Amino acid sequence: MRAIVILGATSDIARATALAFGQAGWQPILAGRDIEAVGRVAGDLSVRLGRPVPALVFDAAQPETHRAFWENLPGPRPDALFCAVGLLGDHEATRHDPDLAQRIVTANFTGLLGVFALAADEFEQRGKGLLIGISSVAGDRGRAHNYIYGAAKAGFTAFLSGLRQRLSRSGVRVVTVKPGFVNTAMTEGKALPKALTASPQEVAKAIVAVAEKGAEVIYVKPVWRLIMLIIRHMPESIFKKMRF
Amino acid sequence: MRITNWGKYPVAESTLAAPRSQADTAQLLRGADTAIGRGMGRCYGDSSLAEPLIISSRRLDRMLDFNPATGRLAAEAGVTLSEILDAFAPRGWFPPVTPGTRFVSLGGAIASDVHGKNHHVSGCFGQHTAWVDLVTAGGETVRCSPELEPELFAATHGGHGLTGFIAQAAVDLVPIQSAYIRQETVKAANLGEIMDAFEQSGGWTYSVAWIDCAAAGSGLGRSVLMRGEHARPDELGKLPAKLRAAPLTLPPAHTLSIPVDFPSFVLNPWSVKAFNMLYYGKAHSGVSESIVPYTTFFYPLDAVNEWNRIYGKRGFTQYQFVIPKEAGRAGLEKILARIAASGLGSFLAVLKLFGRQDHPKGNMSFPMEGYTLALDFPIGEKLFPLLDTLDAMVLDYGGRLYLTKDARMSAETFRRGYGALLDDFLAVKQRWDPQWRLQSLQSRRLGLARQGGM
C-alpha cells in the first residue's frame, strides 16, 4: 500500500484529504504539533478506513526536529508528502506584533522547507514520488488585509514551483494547491461568498484527482483561476486603490 | 442569519454555533438562556430551529470506535448516515434503520427516533442505539442507555432535542452481503389492494408504497408497493460479471441501470410521469422483480441535489400522520378523498404500514401500529385551514402527527395526539431541564416552553 505523510493533520482540509487518500487505497501517516488532537483525527480515520492510522508529532516551528521526524517514519518509506500546515493569524495584530508575523511566516513557509527538501531528495533518488503543498491565492498578489500571510504563501508557491522544475525529469510530481475560500476552522465566523467557497471535501477530491496525473497547479473552484488572472494583471496604479 | 430546514418554512433569525468539543458545547449551553440542537437540517419544519441560538453538531463529526465482532459503532452526533454508509457498506455493514435520505446526522436520527421501510421488523432507530452521551441543560455530560438513566434514554429518542444536546452515541449496524436490494414492485388498483399487499408483505424486511393522491372514485388508493431484501451474492446473476465480482461495492453512478427515471421519481408534481411509467409499464401480473443498488432503493431523492427548491421561495411542508391499524381503511379513504378534493397536495404520497411500537416510559416517538401517510404541500393561504381539517380527522381516528415533519400544528393537536406519552416525557424533561431551557420554535408553538423561561 502506498503511504502518504500528512503534515498539519488536524486541519479540516487535511482530515478530508487523508480520508480521500485512504479511500483511494493509500495509507495515511498523520502528523501535527498537538499529538492528542492528531491522535483523535487518527482514531476517526482508522474507524472509517478499518485499518490503523499512525499519529506523529510535527511542529513547523521546530525545524531542528525535522530530519529525525522524516528519517524515523514508521513503516516502509513513504511515496508522498502532503502539507496542510498554515496559519492565517489576525492581520491587524501582525502589524504591531513581529513575533506573530514571524510565526505566520514559519508556519506557511520557512518551517516547511526542511522537510520538503528531505522528501524531494529521497523521491528524486528513487525516481518517483509525490509532493503536495497547500499554498493560497493570497500569495498571488499582496493585499492590504493579509500581506504577511500572503507574502509567506508567495514564498511557498515560488519554492514549490522551483522544486517542480528541478524534479520534472525525475518522475516526481509537485502539486501546488490554491484552494480559494474554504469552510474550515481558519475561516470560522467569516462571511464567505458561497459561489467562491469550497468544502474541505471538495478540496480533498480535487487533490486526489491529480495525485497520478493532470495539472500540477490547481485552483479548486475554477473561477478562482480567472479571478486571480485578472487580479494579477491589474495595473498597480489601479490595484493599490482597490479595497478588497 | 436566516436559517431554515428542509421545507424552507418557517425561517429563524438566529445564530448557529458549531462547537468542536463537548466542553465547548457544555459552555455554550451553560451560557445560553435557551437553545436547541441541530444536525443536518433535514427535518422539514421548525424542530431544530430556535432563536436566538442553535447549536449545530456539524463540527462534532468524528467516528470513535467500531467493533467488527458486534457491528457496534460509536461516533459523535454530527457523523451522518451517508458517512457511515461510505465507511461501512463496503465492509458489509448497514444502518439498522434509515430514513429516505442519507444526509441525516446520528444525533438527528436519535432525536427524531427515525423510522425506515423496515419499521414493522426493526422498529425505530432507537431500538438499535446502545448508549447516548447527552450534554444536559446544566452543562454536564450524562451517559444514558437502557440500563443507565433509562428514562432519559427513552425521552431523548423522539425527544427532538428537548432533553439535551446529543454529543455522541453508539449504534449497532447490521450485516449485509451485498450493496444491492432484491426488489419486488407490486401494483395495486385501489386502497383495498394496497392494504392487502402490505399485509402480504409482512415477511419482507422492507416495504413502502407510493400512492397516487389525485386518483378518486374506484381508483382511490391506486399505488405501487415496493418491497425488498438485502440481496445475497448468489442473487446478483443479472448484473455484469464485473459488478458481481465486488458485491459490496456500489456500481459507479453513471452505470446505474435504473428502470425508470428515478431521480425525478419524487414527491412532487414532476413525478407524475415516473409514477405512470412504473404503474402502467409493468407486467400484467402486477408484480415485477429487479436487483437495484441500495442507493436507488432507499435514497431515490438524494440523487437530485436540493430538490426542495422546486417549491420556490415560500417553501413547503410535509404532512405526515399515523392512524391505528383498526381505523386504517375507513380513515385513509376519508382522508385521501379530502386531500384529492382540495387539489393542494403533491401528486404522490408515501404510505407505510408500521408494526408494533414500544414506548418505554418517557418516550414519545411518533410511530404506532397502523398506517402512516406522508405528503408534501406547497405553503399557501388555503393550506393551513385544510391541514387543520385533516388534523381533526386524524385525531378522531386516534392518530397523531410526526414532529420532525411539522411546522404548523397547534398545541392542542399535539397534546391530543400524544396524550399520556407527552405527560411522561414532560416529567423526564422537568427533571433534567428544570428551567426548560432547551426550546425550539416548535416546542414554543406546542406549549412546551414555560412562561418565564422566555
Ligand SMILES: Cc1cc2nc3c(=O)[nH]c(=O)nc-3n(C[C@H](O)[C@H](O)[C@H](O)COP(=O)(O)OP(=O)(O)OC[C@H]3O[C@@H](n4cnc5c(N)ncnc54)[C@H](O)[C@@H]3O)c2cc1C
Ligand atoms: C427526503 C427526506 C426523507 C425523509 N425520510 C424520513 C423517513 O423515512 N423516516 C423518518 O423518520 N424521517 C424521515 N425524514 C426526516 C429526517 O430523517 C429527520 O428529520 C431527521 O431527524 C433529520 O436529521 P438531521 O440530522 O437533519 O437533524 P435536524 O433536522 O437538524 O434536527 C431534527 C431534530 O433532531 C434534533 N437534533 C439534531 N441533532 C441533535 C443533537 N446533536 N442533539 C440534540 N438534538 C438534536 C433537533 O433539535 C430536531 O428536533 C426525511 C427527511 C427528508 C428530507
Ligand SMILES: NC(=O)c1ccc[n+]([C@@H]2O[C@H](COP(=O)([O-])OP(=O)(O)OC[C@H]3O[C@@H](n4cnc5c(N)ncnc54)[C@H](OP(=O)(O)O)[C@@H]3O)[C@@H](O)[C@H]2O)c1
Ligand atoms: N480555509 C481557507 O479558506 C484556506 C484558503 C487558502 C489556503 N488555505 C490553507 O489550507 C491549509 C489548511 O488550512 P485549513 O483551512 O484547514 O485551516 P486550519 O484548520 O486552521 O489548519 C491549519 C493547520 O496548520 C497547523 N499548524 C499551524 N501552525 C503549525 C505549526 N507551527 N506546526 C505544525 N502545524 C501547524 C494547524 O495545527 P493545530 O490544529 O495544532 O493548530 C492546523 O492543522 C493551510 O495551509 C491554509 O493556509 C486555507
